[in-house]
Amino acid sequence: MDHLQRLETKSVYILREAYREFKDLCMLWSIGKDSTVMVWLARKAFFGHVPFPLVHIDTHYKIPEMVAYRDRLALDWKLNMVYGENRLALASRQTFPDGRVDRLTCCRSLKTEALRKTLSGEWPRYRMDHDLKQYVVDDPREPFTGVIVGARADEEGSRSKERYFSPRDKDSEWDVGDQPPELWNQFKTDFAPGTHVRIHPLLDWTELNIWEYIEREHIPVVSLYFDQGEGRRYRSLGCYPCTTPVESRSRSVSEIVEELRTGKFSNIAERSGREQDKADGGGLESLRREGYM
Amino acid sequence: MEEGSLLWPDSPESGTRPLFGRALESPTPDSGAGESGHNLESVMMNTEPVPGQSRDTMNIVVVGHVDHGKSTVIGRLMADTNSLPVGKLEQVKARCVQKARPFEYAFLLDALADEQAQGITIDSARCFFRTPRRDYIIIDAPGHLEFLRNMISGASRAQAALLVIDAHEGIRENSRRHGYMLSMLGIRQIVVLVNKMDLVGYDLGVFEEIRRDYAAFLAEIGVTPIDFIPICARDGNNIARRAPWYSGRTVLEHIDSLSSEKTVQSGPLRFPVQDIYKFTEHGDDRRIVAGTVESGEIAVGDPVVFLPSGKRSRVKTLEGFSQPACDRAGAGQATGFTLADELYIRPGEIMSRVEDTPPLVASRLRVSLFWMGKAPMIRGKKYKLKLATCRVSAELREVVRVLNADDLSSQQKQQVDRHDVAECVLETTKPIAFDLVADLPATARFVVVDHYEIAGGGTISGAVAASRSALSDHVARRESGWERSEISAETRALRYRHRSKFIVVSGAPDASNAVAKALEKALFEEGYVAYYLGITSIDHGLDADVIDHAEKREEGVRRLGELARILTDTGQILITNLPDMDRYELEQLRTLNAPNEILVARVGDAAGHEWQPDVSVALDASQAQAVGQIMGHLREEEIILDYVI
Numbered sequence: 001m002d003h004l005q006r007l008e009t010k011s012v013y014i015l016r017e018a019y020r021e022f023k024d025l026c027m028l029w030s031i032g033k034d035s036t037v038m039v040w041l042a043r044k045a046f047f048g049h050v051p052f053p054l055v056h057i058d059t060h061y062k063i064p065e066m067v068a069y070r071d072r073l074a075l076d077w078k079l080n081m082v083y084g085e086n087r088l089a090l091a092s093r094q095t096f097p098d099g100r101v102d103r104l105t106c107c108r109s110l111k112t113e114a115l116r117k118t119l120s121g122e123w124p125r126y127r128m129d130h131d132l133k134q135y136v137v138d139d140p141r142e143p144f145t146g147v148i149v150g151a152r153a154d155e156e157g158s159r160s161k162e163r164y165f166s167p168r169d170k171d172s173e174w175d176v177g178d179q180p181p182e183l184w185n186q187f188k189t190d191f192a193p194g195t196h197v198r199i200h201p202l203l204d205w206t207e208l209n210i211w212e213y214i215e216r217e218h219i220p221v222v223s224l225y226f227d228q229g230e231g232r233r234y235r236s237l238g239c240y241p242c243t244t245p246v247e248s249r250s251r252s253v254s255e256i257v258e259e260l261r262t263g264k265f266s267n268i269a270e271r272s273g274r275e276q277d278k279a280d281g282g283g284l285e286s287l288r289r290e291g292y293m
Numbered sequence: 294m295e296e297g298s299l300l301w302p303d304s305p306e307s308g309t310r311p312l313f314g315r316a317l318e319s320p321t322p323d324s325g326a327g328e329s330g331h332n333l334e335s336v337m338m339n340t341e342p343v344p345g346q347s348r349d350t351m352n353i354v355v356v357g358h359v360d361h362g363k364s365t366v367i368g369r370l371m372a373d374t375n376s377l378p379v380g381k382l383e384q385v386k387a388r389c390v391q392k393a394r395p396f397e398y399a400f401l402l403d404a405l406a407d408e409q410a411q412g413i414t415i416d417s418a419r420c421f422f423r424t425p426r427r428d429y430i431i432i433d434a435p436g437h438l439e440f441l442r443n444m445i446s447g448a449s450r451a452q453a454a455l456l457v458i459d460a461h462e463g464i465r466e467n468s469r470r471h472g473y474m475l476s477m478l479g480i481r482q483i484v485v486l487v488n489k490m491d492l493v494g495y496d497l498g499v500f501e502e503i504r505r506d507y508a509a510f511l512a513e514i515g516v517t518p519i520d521f522i523p524i525c526a527r528d529g530n531n532i533a534r535r536a537p538w539y540s541g542r543t544v545l546e547h548i549d550s551l552s553s554e555k556t557v558q559s560g561p562l563r564f565p566v567q568d569i570y571k572f573t574e575h576g577d578d579r580r581i582v583a584g585t586v587e588s589g590e591i592a593v594g595d596p597v598v599f600l601p602s603g604k605r606s607r608v609k610t611l612e613g614f615s616q617p618a619c620d621r622a623g624a625g626q627a628t629g630f631t632l633a634d635e636l637y638i639r640p641g642e643i644m645s646r647v648e649d650t651p652p653l654v655a656s657r658l659r660v661s662l663f664w665m666g667k668a669p670m671i672r673g674k675k676y677k678l679k680l681a682t683c684r685v686s687a688e689l690r691e692v693v694r695v696l697n698a699d700d701l702s703s704q705q706k707q708q709v710d711r712h713d714v715a716e717c718v719l720e721t722t723k724p725i726a727f728d729l730v731a732d733l734p735a736t737a738r739f740v741v742v743d744h745y746e747i748a749g750g751g752t753i754s755g756a757v758a759a760s761r762s763a764l765s766d767h768v769a770r771r772e773s774g775w776e777r778s779e780i781s782a783e784t785r786a787l788r789y790r791h792r793s794k795f796i797v798v799s800g801a802p803d804a805s806n807a808v809a810k811a812l813e814k815a816l817f818e819e820g821y822v823a824y825y826l827g828i829t830s831i832d833h834g835l836d837a838d839v840i841d842h843a844e845k846r847e848e849g850v851r852r853l854g855e856l857a858r859i860l861t862d863t864g865q866i867l868i869t870n871l872p873d874m875d876r877y878e879l880e881q882l883r884t885l886n887a888p889n890e891i892l893v894a895r896v897g898d899a900a901g902h903e904w905q906p907d908v909s910v911a912l913d914a915s916q917a918q919a920v921g922q923i924m925g926h927l928r929e930e931e932i933i934l935d936y937v938i
């Protein structure tokens with residue numbers, strides 16, 4: 001077995017544990033490469049099916065190709081696709097691109113708050129109707145108690161402290177210093193009512209592993225990751241006002257794998273194109289404590 | 294697959310689409326060299342990738358007493374292999390100048406703000422460095438006692454360990470405790486680093502003394518370390534670079550020579566059943582048994598046995614998604630298969646091949662365990678035991694001895710306290726399948742859950758023959774406290790024209806359910822006091838407080854048994870339907886219903902079942918025939934008394 005196969009086995013095991021233990025389970029799909037690999041791993045784990053909803057938080061500032069790609073895969077793969085949004089903030093234009101709030105506040109409102117209220121069921125959810133091929137209001141809305149997230153330990157300091165099964169309290173807060181032990185393949189799967197849990201099947205994967213797996217499995221990814229002839233490509237995808245591409249001539253998956261293997265980016269953080277991380281001297285960490293993924 | 298309709302990442306048309314239009318901000322700076330000055334050509338990044346193969350990765354845990362220099366060792370490994378993000382070293386150094394504190398390599402790891410505030414590493418952080426041989430995930434395990442569970446979480450993922458001992462302070466409590474934990478967690482590759490050699494003036498005599506004492510300690514717990522290395526992590530001595538005063542291998546040379554293999558391909562098949570899937574959407578009618586092969590190999594056509602139930606069948610197909618069709622799967626593979634027979638198997642059973650050595654099956658286990666729970670582990674309390682994919686209730690039967698990890702002296706105690714390492718006997722409420730740690734660690738390790746938390750972990754070293762089960766002890770206690778009625782069972786039998794009986798109808802789900810209800814009706818119409826109790830009625834009523842669905846079945850069966858004892862005591866005939874009952878559940882119901890009597894009927898064939906019913910009804914028998922057969926048996930046994938008018 002090579003390293004990728006070992007990673008796949010572990011992720012599949014974690015996904016199956018999550019499905020076995022949580023009745024109200026969902027998976028966050030950010031449309032990026034990591035969570036798309038995760039959707040693929042779910043199809044591996046469940047033999048072609050994804051037996052829980054995929055949740056996307058639409059900030060309406062996502063690069064439009066991402067949303068088109070999301071809906072296309074949702075239909076082709078027969079996914080139970082759900083999205084949520086912060087209607088209030090969008091309607092009152094309380095966003096960074098509108099110039100009313102700073103980047104972190106915008107992230108908090110369009111992502112963190114939208115996510116929390118979508119997961120809890122307080123705000124509307126929109127579900128893909130496969131017959132109509134469009135989204136319809138989803139009702140009734142049960143709170144999700146288990147949420148599968150594509151965080152990787154190598155992405156950034158605060159993520160390196162995560163557990164595979166990580167409990168959050170009612171306010172989604174994460175107590176880094178007081179986490180349950182994880183032994184061998186035994187995770188914390190017993191919870192007092194009211195706790196919700198984040199499950200991280202990709203914790204041990206690196207950026208290179210993700211691309212190697214995309215190459216091996218021929219997983220379709222959004223074309224923004226590739227150079228379109230301008231000598232630039234996105235390495236990490238987010239909202240367009242806060243995401244910048246990197247200089248790269250990689251036009252295909254194999255070229256990206258090659259680029260990462262040569263170590264070209266080894267000294268540049270993967271999320272260096274994500275402006276909110278830089279705000280406040282550690283924006284991502286404080287966002288994550290509050291429930292950002 | 295429909296993927297063809299999508300935009301393939303490598304398809305030519307993807308190259309012609311413009312980047313989404315908007316001003317491109319300044320590109321990220323070019324990568325430059327990390328901290329220069331180390332002559333470490335041999336470990337630089339310019340490694341030859343193997344085409345189509347992902348690079349090998351290995352998890353290493355760094356343990357040892359607090360302040361003995363674990364984080365410094367790791368910081369050095371990262372810096373000296375040039376694995377740090379550019380500018381990170383300078384940034385941390387600058388911050389130190391700002392705060393007027395001397396720079397330490399350990400600061401590199403303190404990615405989280407609150408950790409730096411406390412000045413200690415809280416969790417087992419994962420970080421990465423690479424050598425030409427492979428990538429490393431280094432797990433920095435906290436040395437503080439109260440963070441033992443974090444050390445264990447980190448260490449249990451590791452294939453090798455670096456154990457750091459301060460040359461100046463010598464062997465301390467956690468040096469020994471961590472050594473012991475490593476051996477319990479099954480980590481066999483251990484390199485001991487004697488750090489801060491500068492503080493003892495690079496005196497190799499001090500090093501030799503520590504080596505001798507610590508090797509003797511490790512020998513007592515059956516561990517042979519790979520090597521001892523004198524180092525000075527602060528200055529980088531013998532980490533990646535050999536110091537002039539030393540001629541042995543460096544830390545890097547050692548870890549590059551270790552093995553990263555985790556699984557055993559040879560050996561008997563062990564396939565813990567993780568779940569059974571039937572996703573009926575889109576016309577999928579496969580019933581797939583899913584899990585990961587822990588040892589051995591499984592192939593289409595293999596006759597297999599599930600333990601503890603003892604059910605047998607044959608592997609019909611191996612299932613997978615987006616992979617070439619295959620007819621075998623080996624150790625380490627997550628897979629699934631369908632069976633030739635429609636068996637009711639539950640998650641938690643271990644499947645092995647009929648021709649292989651089977652796992653052991655027992656309910657009384659001799660174990661070594663360490664306890665991390667805030668509350669001690671005590672006798673008479675119910676815990677949840679998780680072994681491979683099995684979850685079962687268990688209790689502490691006996692504390693054989695509690696070990697002092699410091700000097701390995703043993704202590705007699707009645708309970709296991711926090712941070713204790715103990716040998717004890719546990720008893721599960723029903724037998725489980727397992728292996729001994731000496732044979733197959735993957736199916737010999739378990740954790741103990743106390744009030745939602747993983748509070749302990751351990752390994753099984755043996756099965757203990759039980760003269761009496763915990764359940765029969767319970768029944769004996771219950772019966773001695775039972776308030777006897779003034780009305781005898783015989784008096785009731787005369788009044789009702791029948792004796793009491795607990796009748797369980799098992800077998801084919803729908804057919805057995807129909808037979809159970811028809812039996813109630815037939816008995817009632819002939820004037821007998823009969824009552825049918827559906828298991829789902831209890832699920833949502835009496836058992837509504839059992840939220841944990843893994844426990845639901847086990848606790849449900851227990852309550853059914855207790856309820857049967859009460860209802861049969863009233864003199865009536867109680868009928869229930871439990872289609873997929875296994876032999877242990879039958880035994881449990883029989884024990885709990887004692888001293889009253891049980892009768893088991895099975896509808897349909899006995900495929901894979903290992904218990905014998907009192908009445909066996911053919912699947913194609915009519916309902917009237919089935920009822921007649923059971924009534925006949927009741928008459929034969931003189932449960933219903935026709936001659937009393």
